[in-house]
Amino acid sequence: MGLSRSRSLKKRFIGSWQLLILLLPGLIWYILFCYRPMIGLRMAFYDYNVFRGFEGSTFVGLDNFKTYVMGPDFFRTIKNTLFIALWQMLICFPAPILLAIIITEMRFNVLKKIVQTVTFIPYFISAVVVCGMVVNFLSPSTGIINKFIELFGGEATYFMVYPQYFRPVYTLMTLWQTAGFNAIVYIAALMGIDPQLYEAALVDGAGRFQRIWHITLPGIIPTIVTMFIMNIGKMVKVGYESILLLYQPSTYSTADVISTYSFRMGIQNGDYGIATAAGLFEAIIALILVVAANKVSKRLTESALW
Amino acid sequence: MKKTAFILLLALIALSMPVMAGGSKESSASAAAPQTPTLNEDGTFHLPITDKKTEFSIFLNFNNMPFDPNWKVWQKLEELTNIRFKSVISQSNSNEDEAYNLMLSSGNLADVIGYVNASDLEKLGRDGGLLPLNDLIDEYAPHIKALMDSNPAFKQYATSTDGNIYFIPKNQTLKFAEFWFIRGDWLEKLGLEVPTTVDELYDVLTAFRNEDPNGNGLKDEIPLFDRAGWKMPDEYLYLWDTSIEFYVRDGKIVYEPLEENFKTGVRNLVKWYQEGLIDPEIFTRGPKGRDTLLAANLGGMTHDWISAVDYNTKLPATIPGFKMIGIAPPADQNGVVKERTMRYPGVGWGISTQCKDPVTVMKFMDFLFTETGSNLMNWGLEGESYTVDENGNKQFTDAVLKSDQTPVGYLRSIGALYRVGMNQTGEYEIVSTNDEGKAVIDLYESHPEWYDMTQPPYADGELDMKYFPEDEIRYERIMGQIQPYVEEKLQGWILGTSDFDADYDSFIKELHTRGIDEAIEINQRAYDYYIESGLGSSN
Amino acid sequence: MSHKVKARNNGGSAVGIESRGEIAFDIVVAIIGVLLILVCVYPIYYVVIASISRPLYVENGEVMFRPIMANLESYKEALKTPYLWASFGNSLFYTLFGVLVNMAFSTTMAYALSRPRLIFRKFFTLLAVFTMWFSAGIIPLYMTFRDFGLLDSRAAILFGFCINTYNMIILKSFFEQVPSSLEEAAFIDGASDFRIFTQIYLPLSKPALATVGLFYAVTRWNGYFWPMNLLTSDSKVPLQVLLKKLLVDRTANEMESAIITAESLSSQTTVIYALIILAIIPMIIVYPFIQKYFKSGLTIGANKG
Known part of the structure; x- marks a missing residue:
């Protein structure tokens, strides 16, 4: 048994040596620039001192994890991280799919081109500027959003300081910034659907919605699944930069996530051990979700990322 | 198959473990070359410091202005001393903290290092990254030594708890920092007196709010505003002699939120905010808030630096009669007048253990404390940024006073007033201000009793003391959990999302749970050390 | 058609x-x-x-x-x-050559991983995918660049970021969608994997290459963090680093x-x-040119089964 297995391995090796050579440059890159630095993650188990390196730092075992988990911010950061991920999943993830369908369904070519180009541009504006604009636009006295609210008889609201508005504001900002860019993959995928399928449906007298439902969506399901599994991790790893720019002490209760905590501990307090421990926590949550999503998708759609 | 994959992955990680090279440290070799003395026999500074041009690498990024050897002041210094510095970060670097940590982690330290706070430099010193300068100062830096002997606060700020001096601080000659400013023309228009107590202030601000001092018929005045919105609620608490910080009362460190005054302060702050006396958008107004609120004729009063009076020259053209005047701090509820903002010596620069020739650098650092060096660092270049009249009085030229930047901005753009060890005289503030500015400076200078000299140094409103190494880590961890909590609660009360009196007991309890008592103890130890190191109250 | x-x-x-x-x-x-x-x-x-x-x-x-x-x-x-035009040129340089490097590393690896014949295929895929959720963090990566002697070098920017796993998976999925009959036919003709890859798969994959190329270009053009920290010479810094500095300056220096x-x-x-x-x-100038490649379609999908 063992012999035949090793023989088949050898055979497979011979059969794919050319592929291995193609694989090699990428593989080497991964090992050098992704896995080699990963050894630094052991920082989480040290009272780490940047200048002295690992040799000069004390090994503290799980102390850093304990400090984070027992600390008063633990549940809140986990809860907020998951909530923001959930909002992203429910709103920011499906939006580009919808956008892509709208763009491909659009009949006026000029309009279509403009929509496609214009929705893509926000991606180029850096987070600092976008956050600055959000604060401007939401200002209760001068912001355009509040001007509109007042125009329609509402009352100006100081959106930036009340905790209940933080998640919607953050989600809508992310949506605006990324929807057009993320739609590109779906647009490209939609273009790949065999036009004969549509013609057949047309002959059967299917309406637009029916065609979208029965042809378009199934046609890009594999794309959606892959994108979902790949993005779920990203959603959990909420970027701290925008949150730092948008949050206020009064909105910590909904805005403080693992990455902002890790930033405060690491860069601001110089406590790299705790920062890395919190970061590892985040990665583990992401990993669990991803593996789960992969499993579920395997069962439901018979496709998976690996 | 999947199991094999995971095992292989783990094996790969395990295999690459040893590859990870720990930062190999090179021990530095001090130059053994015989040194010329710092001073000539007649007591003048021996120039140039080195016969040949000598270059040192430097890490400094002050307010996102990385050190630039092309600054005119530093070119002049190079010409005089033959010493030149080369920045180890690019001019485009905009994150000092990251750059600093990355430099440390790379193990290649610049010869000369300056950083934003003293405790990090001291930590680096204790870890063997910075040289203790005590002996070098004794031998090669007569001017710095003289200043340390005559100015204990300066020496104390430079000295770490292990007795070593790891960096040369930036000394501040001026004591005053921020002042209270109010619209004098509004007071006049409404027939009001300058408020002298916090209660009178309340009445004046209410009048500003209700009696339309800008005369546009709208109730759009913003009586009390500030451009530093992120720290403001805290500074307004000073009006009731409290804050969200530590404070020294009768030699004991107290944490003010635990004190009685805090209740009075917060209750009033909540009331003021609800009644529209405080800028409703204060938290997000941002640094340009002062410009827009004053130019739009909306803002009534602020607590700010001397530059607030500059609007008196710029705005009357569009707002007839516009006048900001400086007033004394309003007396608190107990009738005591205090101004809590003060200047303390600030952080400067140190010499790394990888520097090949620390003696020469030390001499250069000393040179900045000579009259020539000090003039360059405070006034810039003679003939260009300042002139000296026949009586020896200096005056800034129009290049400084009438540039499109502020005077400080201009001086910094030529390399003066940088964050290095120097004696910052602050003349630029006095010389370049107008009559109202001079008046407020005189007012605050003539009342030394407003300034409580028993307080240890603060930086940006936070205690800036020397801690023992093991205390320091503990302290940062505890405060890392307390400070955001207190800020969150305070902002919530002000905004009305939660009720102060209902929250109070649980708030205090939570502070104790999060370890405030230990933090107070640590601060008390640090304060006792501060007093013991002999110099606390004398000045 | x-x-x-x-x-x-x-x-x-x-x-x-x-x-x-x-x-x-x-x-x-x-x-x-x-x-x-x-x-x-x-x-x-x-x-x-x-x-x-x-x-x-x-x-x-x-x-x-x-x-x-x-x-x-x-x-x-x-x-x-200051340095505006130099940094503009640098950004063009990093974007242009960076994308070439990206594409060279990503397409080869994606192609290899897309072939079911490849030995340890699942392991290699997992190896790549795993890095999407676990990464080392800033300081360890910086130390790696230091150990390789890549500080302050353009090579660090070009080769330090060869592959974005996300983009590589898109390419891999695309290659998987190409009917395997093409490959089989070429094999019978005695073509090597290298030839099949360069002469059959690459030309067929223009839409995928355009999309992924665009993604890489955007990332290259927008990137500022690593260029800022790895490059210490002003002559090598790209535009976004300058822009970032002005933005941060705004908050720090406005007081004076x-x-x-x-x-x-x-x-x-x-x-x-x-x-x-x-x-x-x-980017606005370049985008419409890339847009036209989408017409011919691209499907990224997941492994069946």
Whole structure:
């Protein structure tokens, strides 16, 4: 048994040596620039001192994890991280799919081109500027959003300081910034659907919605699944930069996530051990979700990322 | 198959473990070359410091202005001393903290290092990254030594708890920092007196709010505003002699939120905010808030630096009669007048253990404390940024006073007033201000009793003391959990999302749970050390 | 085939059987399109009008629908930024050559991983995918660059970031969609894997290559963090690092910057807005050229089973 297995391995090796050579440059890159630095993650188990390196730092075992988990911010950061991920999943993830369908369904070519180009541009504006604009636009006295609210008889609201508005504001900002860019993959995928399928449906007298439902969506399901599994991790790893720019002490209760905590501990307090421990926590949550999503998708759609 | 994959992955990680090279440290070799003395026999500074041009690498990024050897002041210094510095970060670097940590982690330290706070430099010193300068100062830096002997606060700020001096601080000659400013023309228009107590202030601000001092018929005045919105609620608490910080009362460190005054302060702050006396958008107004609120004729009063009076020259053209005047701090509820903002010596620069020739650098650092060096660092270049009249009085030229930047901005753009060890005289503030500015400076200078000299140094409103190494880590961890909590609660009360009196007991309890008592103890130890190191109250 | 594709591009309904529902649908879609344009364009339009207005009116919120006292002072100031042109050139360099490097590493690896024949395929895929959720963090990566002697080198920027796993998976999925009959036929003709890859798969994958190339280009063009920390010579720094510095400066230095009054023509904010516009222009020029490749389609999908 063992012999035949090793023989088949050898055979497979011979059969794919050319592929291995193609694989090699990428593989080497991964090992050098992704896995080699990963050894630094052991920082989480040290009272780490940047200048002295690992040799000069004390090994503290799980102390850093304990400090984070027992600390008063633990549940809140986990809860907020998951909530923001959930909002992203429910709103920011499906939006580009919808956008892509709208763009491909659009009949006026000029309009279509403009929509496609214009929705893509926000991606180029850096987070600092976008956050600055959000604060401007939401200002209760001068912001355009509040001007509109007042125009329609509402009352100006100081959106930036009340905790209940933080998640919607953050989600809508992310949506605006990324929807057009993320739609590109779906647009490209939609273009790949065999036009004969549509013609057949047309002959059967299917309406637009029916065609979208029965042809378009199934046609890009594999794309959606892959994108979902790949993005779920990203959603959990909420970027701290925008949150730092948008949050206020009064909105910590909904805005403080693992990455902002890790930033405060690491860069601001110089406590790299705790920062890395919190970061590892985040990665583990992401990993669990991803593996789960992969499993579920395997069962439901018979496709998976690996 | 999947199991094999995971095992292989783990094996790969395990295999690459040893590859990870720990930062190999090179021990530095001090130059053994015989040194010329710092001073000539007649007591003048021996120039140039080195016969040949000598270059040192430097890490400094002050307010996102990385050190630039092309600054005119530093070119002049190079010409005089033959010493030149080369920045180890690019001019485009905009994150000092990251750059600093990355430099440390790379193990290649610049010869000369300056950083934003003293405790990090001291930590680096204790870890063997910075040289203790005590002996070098004794031998090669007569001017710095003289200043340390005559100015204990300066020496104390430079000295770490292990007795070593790891960096040369930036000394501040001026004591005053921020002042209270109010619209004098509004007071006049409404027939009001300058408020002298916090209660009178309340009445004046209410009048500003209700009696339309800008005369546009709208109730759009913003009586009390500030451009530093992120720290403001805290500074307004000073009006009731409290804050969200530590404070020294009768030699004991107290944490003010635990004190009685805090209740009075917060209750009033909540009331003021609800009644529209405080800028409703204060938290997000941002640094340009002062410009827009004053130019739009909306803002009534602020607590700010001397530059607030500059609007008196710029705005009357569009707002007839516009006048900001400086007033004394309003007396608190107990009738005591205090101004809590003060200047303390600030952080400067140190010499790394990888520097090949620390003696020469030390001499250069000393040179900045000579009259020539000090003039360059405070006034810039003679003939260009300042002139000296026949009586020896200096005056800034129009290049400084009438540039499109502020005077400080201009001086910094030529390399003066940088964050290095120097004696910052602050003349630029006095010389370049107008009559109202001079008046407020005189007012605050003539009342030394407003300034409580028993307080240890603060930086940006936070205690800036020397801690023992093991205390320091503990302290940062505890405060890392307390400070955001207190800020969150305070902002919530002000905004009305939660009720102060209902929250109070649980708030205090939570502070104790999060370890405030230990933090107070640590601060008390640090304060006792501060007093013991002999110099606390004398000045 | 081509006329069918065209028909599809014209909106999904091929022949002229237009019911009322169809027309209503088109109108609704068009209205949504216009709304989308407004939502996306307004903030950008705002940046443009703010960049040419007097700063006081920008700061106090009066600039909303049209510029106030328009002038080009901010653009003049923006163009005076030190190292602007050098950094612009650097950005072009890093984007152009960076994308080439990205594509070389990503396509080869993606192709290899897309072949079921590949030995330890699952392991290698997992190895790549795993890095999407676990990464080492800033300091360890920096130390790696240091150990390789790559600090302050253009090579660090080009080769330190060869593969974005996400993009590589897109390519891999695309290669998996190509009918395997093509490969089999080529094999029978005695072609090597290298030839099949370069002469059959790459030419077939133009849409995927265009999409992924665009993704890489955007990342390269927008990247600032590592260039800022790895490059210490001013001559090597790309545009985004400069832009970032101005943005951060704005918060740090405003305490000592000049007072803005109604007479001021430009301020740091308006100069930043001007620079943003300048920095977006190259991408807006390039994008429509890439857009046309999408027509031929790209499907990224997951492994069946």
